[in-house]
Amino acid sequence: MKLFSKTEMQSLESEGVYAGVSLWEMMAGAGAQLARAAIDKWGQPKGPAVVLCGKGNNGGDGFVCARELAELGAECAVLLLHGGPNTDLAAAAFARLPPSVKVLSPGAEAEAALMGAWLVVDCVFGFGFRGELDRISTGYLRLANSLPCHRIAADLPSGAECDTGRVSPDTLRAELTIAFTGAKPAHESYPAKEYCGEVRICPVGIPPELVSKAGTSGEVTGSEHLRALLRPLDIQAHKGSQGRLLMVCGSWGMAGACVMAARAALRCGVGLLDIVCEERVYPLLAGAVPEAVFTVLDGPDRLFGSLKAANACVLGCGLGNGQESLIRQVLGCCPVPLVIDADGLNFCARTGFDLSALPVPHVITPHPGEAARLLGRSVAEIQAGRIPAALELAKLSDGPALLKGAATVTARPDGRFAINPTGNPGMAKGGSGDVLAGMIGAFLSQGAEPFEAARGAAYLHGLAGDRCRDRLSARGMLPTDLSSELLEIFKDFERD
Numbered sequence: 090m091k092l093f094s095k096t097e098m099q100s101l102e103s104e105g106v107y108a109g110v111s112l113w114e115m116m117a118g119a120g121a122q123l124a125r126a127a128i129d130k131w132g133q134p135k136g137p138a139v140v141l142c143g144k145g146n147n148g149g150d151g152f153v154c155a156r157e158l159a160e161l162g163a164e165c166a167v168l169l170l171h172g173g174p175n176t177d178l179a180a181a182a183f184a185r186l187p188p189s190v191k192v193l194s195p196g197a198e199a200e201a202a203l204m205g206a207w208l209v210v211d212c213v214f215g216f217g218f219r220g221e222l223d224r225i226s227t228g229y230l231r232l233a234n235s236l237p238c239h240r241i242a243a244d245l246p247s248g249a250e251c252d253t254g255r256v257s258p259d260t261l262r263a264e265l266t267i268a269f270t271g272a273k274p275a276h277e278s279y280p281a282k283e284y285c286g287e288v289r290i291c292p293v294g295i296p297p298e299l300v301s302k303a304g305t306s307g308e309v310t311g312s313e314h315l316r317a318l319l320r321p322l323d324i325q326a327h328k329g330s331q332g333r334l335l336m337v338c339g340s341w342g343m344a345g346a347c348v349m350a351a352r353a354a355l356r357c358g359v360g361l362l363d364i365v366c367e368e369r370v371y372p373l374l375a376g377a378v379p380e381a382v383f384t385v386l387d388g389p390d391r392l393f394g395s396l397k398a399a400n401a402c403v404l405g406c407g408l409g410n411g412q413e414s415l416i417r418q419v420l421g422c423c424p425v426p427l428v429i430d431a432d433g434l435n436f437c438a439r440t441g442f443d444l445s446a447l448p449v450p451h452v453i454t455p456h457p458g459e460a461a462r463l464l465g466r467s468v469a470e471i472q473a474g475r476i477p478a479a480l481e482l483a484k485l486s487d488g489p490a491l492l493k494g495a496a497t498v499t500a501r502p503d504g505r506f507a508i509n510p511t512g513n514p515g516m517a518k519g520g521s522g523d524v525l526a527g528m529i530g531a532f533l534s535q536g537a538e539p540f541e542a543a544r545g546a547a548y549l550h551g552l553a554g555d556r557c558r559d560r561l562s563a564r565g566m567l568p569t570d571l572s573s574e575l576l577e578i579f580k581d582f583e584r585d
């Protein structure tokens with residue numbers, strides 16, 4: 090599914106005009122959809138409706154909605170939070186308000202009306218909003234959030250930033266958000282996603298062929314993106330043709346990370362898995378992953394040989410922070426695509442290692458804590474704007490960056506990004522990330538393009554998580570269950 094940024098939406102709007110649909114028709118469509126959606130969701134009005142209107146075109150949608158609600162028999166008031174409309178379009182919608190719609194300004198009467206509302210329609214800001222809410226909006230949105238009324242948002246909940254998914258304090262908490270024409274990044278990315286409630290996409294008159302032709306830099310990953318990763322196996326396949334993956338993972342005290350990454354990679358069809366490890370963890374790993382071969386470290390030559398023989402390498406899961414020289418050697422001489430996770434990333438953050446100078450394709454897979462270390466920010470700052478953080482990480486490393494967490498964002502250095510819709514809180518357990526790194530490594534070793542490998546693995550990983558939750562419960566499921574659940578997913582794929 091495409092995600093339209095503010096400027097992408099504006100150019101689509103212009104194309105619509107060029108194709109003969111007026112902006113007025115679009116606004117009329119938007120306002121009508123809003124009113125219809127409210128009635129559709131909550132039934133005939135059981136009390137007054139208050140439409141909170143800003144000065145821009147989102148407010149214009151609100152005036153149209155107020156007229157529609159009044160025509161449907163609702164007692165309706167519009168509350169002009171910032172004075173009269175400041176666009177010609179919104180002014181035209183305002184001029185068409187029927188006399189039965191009360192026009193209110195901030196003050197005691199407006200507050201009383203809001204407190205008695207059955208329905209609040211939020212038309213303060215749409216995709217034009219940036220930064221922080223002003224004092225008046227904050228006060229009224231906070232009041233609206235505290236009331237036992239229904240809340241519907243036009244296009245976006247006011248206070249949510251369209252392109253970044255950032256929210257201002259007291260952003261409207263909608264039960265239902267009507268996204269005009271198409272979804273926006275904020276509908277799919279946290280924290281804004283949490284404020285949207287149910288999201289319905291409603292056309293407002295732009296010809297569908299223009300919408301489906303339009304290019305967007307953002308999208309939501311879907312099962313259609315797995316086809317390239319899960320091609321049917323060649324009838325003449327042999328272990329050498331199914332990808333040879335090298336894993337530089339696991340250490341004394343953290344061998345499990347390597348086991349989980351290794352099992353996940355094997356479940357994703359890797360033909361040969363070679364694990365680089367210290368001598369003292371070898372017996373444990375060899376017992377846990379009998380399919381793997383091992384490069385037991387007793388000198389750099391063995392490592393170089395194994396790197397040269399591989400098609401891809403996973404570096405970092407459970408390596409700890411005592412393996413600096415090993416990490417440096419891998420980063421310094423790896424001739425194949427690399428997945429850099431966990432302690433590989435911590436090494437880069439600690440030493441300032443320039444990931445963009447790596448001469449091979451690479452994917453970085455930080456969780457918010459690792460992302461914060463790499464970018465020199467706090468975790469709260471990363472989480473407040475996950476899309477921009479992922480894009481910044483992709484630029485920093487000059488390769489795909491996968492920012493883990495709810496609605497994982499995989500970004501490219503050129504500004505394109507994909508948001509992952511699968512997964513659940515049952516996956517928030519140590520080890521889930523190791524499974525994901527192993528999966529990405531497996532697809533890279535089989536020749537997948539790095540961005541596609543990362544976003545496809547994130548989708549499959551979340552899908553396995555959702556199926557584990559349904560089967561085992563979110564609380565009780567374990568990262569090790571994810572790998573076995575992959576079997577069921579692949580069985581479905583192979584059947585189709």
Ligand SMILES: NC(=O)C1=CN([C@@H]2O[C@H](COP(=O)(O)OP(=O)(O)OC[C@H]3O[C@@H](n4cnc5c(N)ncnc54)[C@H](O)[C@@H]3O)[C@@H](O)[C@H]2O)[C@@H](O)CC1
Nearest residue numbers: 102115116119145146147214215216217218219220221244
């Ligand atoms: N593109 C489309 O397909 C359509 C868009 N329409 C509506 O138009 C909306 C966009 O309208 P506008 O571009 O007029 O913008 P908005 O109505 O979202 O915002 C209004 C104004 O608020 C100002 N503003 C931004 N951040 C602010 C802040 N932090 N504090 C105070 N003021 C701030 C902006 O300068 C902007 O002019 C959409 O979200 C949608 O609701 C619809 O009318 C119909 C079709």
Ligand SMILES: [K+]
Nearest residue numbers: 211214243245
């Ligand atoms: K809104």
